[in-house]
Amino acid sequence: MVPSSGRRRAFLVAVSLVATRSPPCRAAESVQNNLTSVSGYTLLPGVASVPAPVRVAPDQDWLGVDGYWNTFSLLVGEPAATVHVQVSTASQQIWSVNAQACTKNMTDSSGKITALNQVSPECVETRGRLYNQTASQSWHQKGYYRLWLEKWLGLEGNGLFGWDSVGLGQTGEEGPRLNSTVIGTLVSANFWMGHIGLHPKPTNFSAFEDPVPSFMTGLFEQKSIPSLSFGYTAGARYIIDGNIVPASLTLGGYDASRTIPNELTFIMAPDNERDLVVGVAGLTASTTNNNNINLLEREDLNMFIDSTVAEMWLPIDVCKAFEDAFGLKYDNKTNLYLVDDVLHQNLLAQNPSITFTLGQKYTTNATMQITLPYAAMDLEASPPYRGLQQKSRYFPLRQGGNSSQWVLGRTFLQEAYLTVDWERHNFSVSAVDWSYGKVQDLTAIVSPQYVVQNPTTGSKPLSTAAIIGAALGGSFLFALSLIAVGWWLWRRHHLQKLETMKAQYEAEVAAAAAAKKDAAETPEEPPLSPMMESDTGTGIIPKAELSAEPVVHHELGASGNEKDALAINEVDNTERQIFEMEGCIPEPKEAGGRQLSEKESMVVRERIYNGVDSHNPAVSPLAQEASRRLAPVSPSEVTMLNGRLPSNTNVSPVSPRTPRDGAFLEKTDTFFQLPPYCPRDGRVAEESLFHPISPLEGSTDTSRRRFSYES
Ligand SMILES: *[C@@H]1O[C@H](CO)[C@@H](O)[C@H](O)[C@H]1NC(C)=O
Ligand SMILES: *[C@@H]1O[C@H](CO)[C@@H](O)[C@H](O)[C@H]1NC(C)=O
Ligand SMILES: *[C@@H]1O[C@H](CO)[C@@H](O)[C@H](O)[C@H]1NC(C)=O
Ligand SMILES: *[C@@H]1O[C@H](CO)[C@@H](O)[C@H](O)[C@H]1NC(C)=O
Ligand SMILES: *[C@@H]1O[C@H](CO)[C@@H](O)[C@H](O)[C@H]1NC(C)=O
Ligand SMILES: *[C@@H]1O[C@H](CO)[C@@H](O)[C@H](O)[C@H]1NC(C)=O
Ligand SMILES: *[C@@H]1O[C@H](CO)[C@@H](O)[C@H](O)[C@H]1NC(C)=O
Ligand SMILES: *[C@@H]1O[C@H](CO)[C@@H](O)[C@H](O)[C@H]1NC(C)=O
Ligand SMILES: CC(=O)N[C@H]1CO[C@H](CO)[C@@H](O)[C@@H]1O
Numbered sequence: 159m160v161p162s163s164g165r166r167r168a169f170l171v172a173v174s175l176v177a178t179r180s181p182p183c184r185a186a187e188s189v190q191n192n193l194t195s196v197s198g199y200t201l202l203p204g205v206a207s208v209p210a211p212v213r214v215a216p217d218q219d220w221l222g223v224d225g226y227w228n229t230f231s232l233l234v235g236e237p238a239a240t241v242h243v244q245v246s247t248a249s250q251q252i253w254s255v256n257a258q259a260c261t262k263n264m265t266d267s268s269g270k271i272t273a274l275n276q277v278s279p280e281c282v283e284t285r286g287r288l289y290n291q292t293a294s295q296s297w298h299q300k301g302y303y304r305l306w307l308e309k310w311l312g313l314e315g316n317g318l319f320g321w322d323s324v325g326l327g328q329t330g331e332e333g334p335r336l337n338s339t340v341i342g343t344l345v346s347a348n349f350w351m352g353h354i355g356l357h358p359k360p361t362n363f364s365a366f367e368d369p370v371p372s373f374m375t376g377l378f379e380q381k382s383i384p385s386l387s388f389g390y391t392a393g394a395r396y397i398i399d400g401n402i403v404p405a406s407l408t409l410g411g412y413d414a415s416r417t418i419p420n421e422l423t424f425i426m427a428p429d430n431e432r433d434l435v436v437g438v439a440g441l442t443a444s445t446t447n448n449n450n451i452n453l454l455e456r457e458d459l460n461m462f463i464d465s466t467v468a469e470m471w472l473p474i475d476v477c478k479a480f481e482d483a484f485g486l487k488y489d490n491k492t493n494l495y496l497v498d499d500v501l502h503q504n505l506l507a508q509n510p511s512i513t514f515t516l517g518q519k520y521t522t523n524a525t526m527q528i529t530l531p532y533a534a535m536d537l538e539a540s541p542p543y544r545g546l547q548q549k550s551r552y553f554p555l556r557q558g559g560n561s562s563q564w565v566l567g568r569t570f571l572q573e574a575y576l577t578v579d580w581e582r583h584n585f586s587v588s589a590v591d592w593s594y595g596k597v598q599d600l601t602a603i604v605s606p607q608y609v610v611q612n613p614t615t616g617s618k619p620l621s622t623a624a625i626i627g628a629a630l631g632g633s634f635l636f637a638l639s640l641i642a643v644g645w646w647l648w649r650r651h652h653l654q655k656l657e658t659m660k661a662q663y664e665a666e667v668a669a670a671a672a673a674k675k676d677a678a679e680t681p682e683e684p685p686l687s688p689m690m691e692s693d694t695g696t697g698i699i700p701k702a703e704l705s706a707e708p709v710v711h712h713e714l715g716a717s718g719n720e721k722d723a724l725a726i727n728e729v730d731n732t733e734r735q736i737f738e739m740e741g742c743i744p745e746p747k748e749a750g751g752r753q754l755s756e757k758e759s760m761v762v763r764e765r766i767y768n769g770v771d772s773h774n775p776a777v778s779p780l781a782q783e784a785s786r787r788l789a790p791v792s793p794s795e796v797t798m799l800n801g802r803l804p805s806n807t808n809v810s811p812v813s814p815r816t817p818r819d820g821a822f823l824e825k826t827d828t829f830f831q832l833p834p835y836c837p838r839d840g841r842v843a844e845e846s847l848f849h850p851i852s853p854l855e856g857s858t859d860t861s862r863r864r865f866s867y868e869s
Pocket of ligand 9: 367369
């Protein structure tokens with residue numbers, strides 16, 4: 159949309175690879191490519207080279223029940239099973255479809271079982287193949303947990319969680335691999351396919367265990383990727399200039415050949431379950447008859463970008479505007495906008511396109527636009543999606559009753575390229591560059607652990623180097639104002655969060671009220687975080703306590719036909735204990751995690767003051783807090799999880815002492831009690847975080863230190 163305007167391009171592309179010999183795609187076959195210099199960055203002393211970004215090659219397949227989406231391959235387990243999965247920008251785990259998900263008992267018309275446990279090949283194919291964890295020698299079971307992801311959209315379900323090895327790519331085209339990472343195996347049909355989770359937050363299985371690093375963190379710690387960052391676009395199956403355009407996923411960077419750069423950088427919201435939030439400043443449609451239909455009457459609309467879901471979940475009034483503009487009809491049974499042949503013909507004739515104007519209020523006045531042609535919204539849903547009995551065209555628009563449901567899913571990411579830098583807490587959205595035949599241009603985003611960004615001229619936020627330079631250079635005033643701004647912004651977030659938790663935390667509310675008075679002295683801008691939901695006090699609901707309740711709410715249940723829906727088979731779950739995962743958040747718990755203790759905020763202020771790690775003064779200290787928690791695991795520690803624990807580990811009532819096989823695991827189910835994997839107290843963590851790491855050093859055996867509770 160916005161033509162390449164130079165500055166941002168210069169800024170981002172400055173980061174372009176210099177030292178890659180062979181293209182890092184395919185490179186992968188376990189060969190780790192390194193860059194000895196990356197333009198735009200200066201390597202820190204002691205860092206000789208950094209890993210090159212990794213391209214994950216898309217499959218040929220387009221699968222799904224909510225449309226057809228380009229998949230990626232994973233090699234899971236030992237021996238490795240190839241599974242085809244989607245990409246989740248909100249999840250931090252690998253999910254794959256459990257072998258049980260496609261098993262059902264055949265019944266005759268009277269309901270009598272005629273055949274037991276038949277596997278449906280169609281189900282197996284459309285769900286992207288199954289992962290049979292009992293057949294994997296390296297599977298290490300944890301237990302059943304709530305899936306948690308996008309629960310506000312009604313996508314409930316349970317998964318059997320554990321650890322196993324996961325490699326990117328497929329046989330012959332292997333990318334980097336982790337010997338042990340958290341895998342959720344799905345049975346619930348609410349999530350039809352598995353995914354690669356790109357979020358770096360750790361998994362917090364329970365209150366009593368330490369968090370387990372994410373897949374991305376695993377790759378980063380093992381030095382397979384240069385930073386916790388990615389670039390992704392979902393691809394477009396519809397024809398554009400005669401081509402089907404595949405998805406593109408780059409870890410540790412982005413593919414500059416797929417983006418049309420723009421000036422706008424979004425700052426992440428401090429809620430790690432809803433951080434890629436963009437403000438929608440405008441939403442218009444154009445048809446052959448009318449090229450300026452306004453679909454957005456409301457003032458404030460913040461949308462969460464999440465590739466986990468297919469549709470665009472918009473406020474009901476916006477959906478009504480769509481209905482009026484395009485003659486869409488809401489189907490009460492499925493809650494979908496089903497499109498019949500007549501409507502389809504009408505739509506083709508109208509050829510509507512919709513244009514989002516995105517921005518981020520309070521931090522910038524810049525905006526950018528993404529336009530979706532009708533082809534991007536002409537999707538086909540298949541049973542058992544939403545209780546459908548047969549395939550049907552649908553318009554990927556869903557009614558979101560409240561702000562926690564407003565999500566831009568894969569539909570949007572067909573036309574948008576998302577670049578996320580988790581470590582610098584910012585991201586960008588650009589229109590996809592459809593020019594055919596452009597040569598892939600993988601551009602590294604390098605972690606602040608390895609580099610400082612070279613100072614640039616221009617209006618971009620200052621880099622860490624610049625901040626340190628300025629502060630040390632005697633610009634004391636500058637430092638002071640940073641403190642003020644950072645503190646004030648943090649305070650606003652803090653207040654907002656407090657307000658959202660009224661119900662359960664009245665004490666905090668009182669505090670908030672008091673604090674609000676102070677804040678009132680600050681300028682007339684509302685005491686809102688620029689990047690947070692602004693319309694309700696309801697964005698956040700404190701997490702439930704540990705719960706052994708089976709989850710019964712199925713999205714599929716909408717139609718009441720879940721009995722015969724393929725793959726609804728959570729029977730097994732209900733026989734076992736199901737745990738509530740602690741929201742997979744790094745903070746101690748959401749409520750507490752939202753606030754920094756006085757001490758922590760001192761630390762944060764100190765950091766800002768000293769210029770350490772305060773790359774972007776507008777970033778909430780919470781975000782920095784999150785990043786502090788991301789790192790503390792080193793590759794050797796990850797490795798250790800593979801299959802066995804040290805034999806004298808005195809940690810669990812039933813510590814396995816022999817190499818395990820699947821059968822053993824199946825029978826006993828004993829690993830619920832497994833101990834934490836990554837105590838956070840150790841110096842190890844601090845070292846690995848703040849000590850500049852050379853990719854060439856440091857695989858000495860530190861594994862044992864992890865288990866501080868070893869006898
Ligand atoms: C099939 O029936 C058997 C015996 O009743 C039961 O154990 C099994 O869980 C059923 N399987 C499915 C997928 O419902
Ligand atoms: C999973 O693997 C186990 C062990 O190899 C096997 O007994 C079982 O039948 C497999 N299950 C399915 C559904 O393929
Ligand atoms: C569908 O929902 C609308 C609005 O909620 C309602 O007016 C209508 O009666 C419903 N139709 C059916 C068939 O339930
Ligand atoms: C945005 O524009 C308004 C009005 O022109 C101006 O007052 C404000 O300072 C601008 N904000 C930023 C962040 O540039
Ligand atoms: C994040 O901020 C840095 C520093 O300001 C900038 O160089 C980078 O382009 C931003 N990243 C994204 C993805 O926008
Ligand atoms: C939003 O709506 C969903 C579904 O109706 C509901 O579960 C959730 O509690 C609501 N959230 C808020 C913050 O009201
Ligand atoms: C992962 O496991 C394989 C085989 O079990 C081993 O060869 C490899 O060294 C391990 N990788 C790491 C990073 O430890
Ligand atoms: C890149 O660095 C790693 C060590 O960090 C090394 O094992 C690997 O061989 C290097 N790759 C190349 C292609 O030199
Ligand atoms: C690291 C971490 O955040 N772990 C927390 C998981 O959740 C429980 C209960 O909320 C906390 O006690 C842990 O500290």
